[in-house]
Amino acid sequence: MVENDSSFYFDHRGCRVQDQLSGQVVAIGPKVGYLFPLQSFSIPRSVSLGYSFITSTSHLWHKKLGHPNSFILKHLVKSGYLNNIHEFSSYLAFDCASCKLGKSKSLSFPMQESWASACFEIIHTDVWGVSHVLSHAQSRYFVTFIDDYSRFTWVYFLHSKANVFSIFQTFVALVET
Numbered sequence: 360m361v362e363n364d365s366s367f368y369f370d371h372r373g374c375r376v377q378d379q380l381s382g383q384v385v386a387i388g389p390k391v392g393y394l395f396p397l398q399s400f401s402i403p404r405s406v407s408l409g410y411s412f413i414t415s416t417s418h419l420w421h422k423k424l425g426h427p428n429s430f431i432l433k434h435l436v437k438s439g440y441l442n443n444i445h446e447f448s449s450y451l452a453f454d455c456a457s458c459k460l461g462k463s464k465s466l467s468f469p470m471q472e473s474w475a476s477a478c479f480e481i482i483h484t485d486v487w488g489v490s491h492v493l494s495h496a497q498s499r500y501f502v503t504f505i506d507d508y509s510r511f512t513w514v515y516f517l518h519s520k521a522n523v524f525s526i527f528q529t530f531v532a533l534v535e536t
Contacts, residue, residue, distance in 0.1 A: 369395060418455070426458055474507055479534050481507035486523055504530050 364379040373394035376386040388397040421432060475481040488500030498516035502523055505512045513533075515526045 381525060421455060422457075426455065426461075476508070478506055478508050478511075482534075483507060484527075486517075488520065490518070502526055 365385065366377045368375045368377065369390075369391060369485050373387060373389040374397065375384055375399070376385050378455060386397045418441050420435075422512065424432070424435075472495060483505040484503060486502045490499050491498060494516055496516055498518055500516050500517040500520055500522075501516060503512060504515075515530070517523065517526065
């Protein structure tokens with residue numbers, strides 16, 4: 360699109376692609392996080408995204424255009440923006456490893472019973488709050504201590520985060536005795 364005299368404009372609302380020769384807006388898209396997906400295409404026939412002398416497959420166009428979904432590719436093919444329409448199969452679904460990897464969730468941690476070999480060898484702790492709902496004892500925070508070996512859990516309710524250290528000292532005294 361840059362080679363065909365298109366200008367790109369980005370702001371807090373979204374992205375706009377404009378043909379420099381005619382001044383016509385040819386594509387727009389909203390700002391979604393740090394991305395600007397183009398959703399509305401009105402590219403004039405004179406501005407084609409493809410060249411007729413390039414033979415390409417739908418998979419290669421998928422890569423060249425930044426991995427759009429098959430709906431976008433079908434729209435481009437039907438609208439005639441890709442001149443080599445005869446190279447596309449009627450079914451534009453393909454196996455893209457990059458898309459699958461980008462959409463996959465990270466693998467979970469390996470299942471291991473415990474890193475510790477005895478009770479109280481490793482203790483996990485977390486402070487949670489501030490809660491918008493008060494507990495029965497008027498607490499807005501709580502701290503947890505979890506023994507890695509036995510998975511036994513202690514929960515202490517707190518009125519403020521300033522009490523965490525005194526609760527920790529109480530827990531250490533409990534463990535030592």
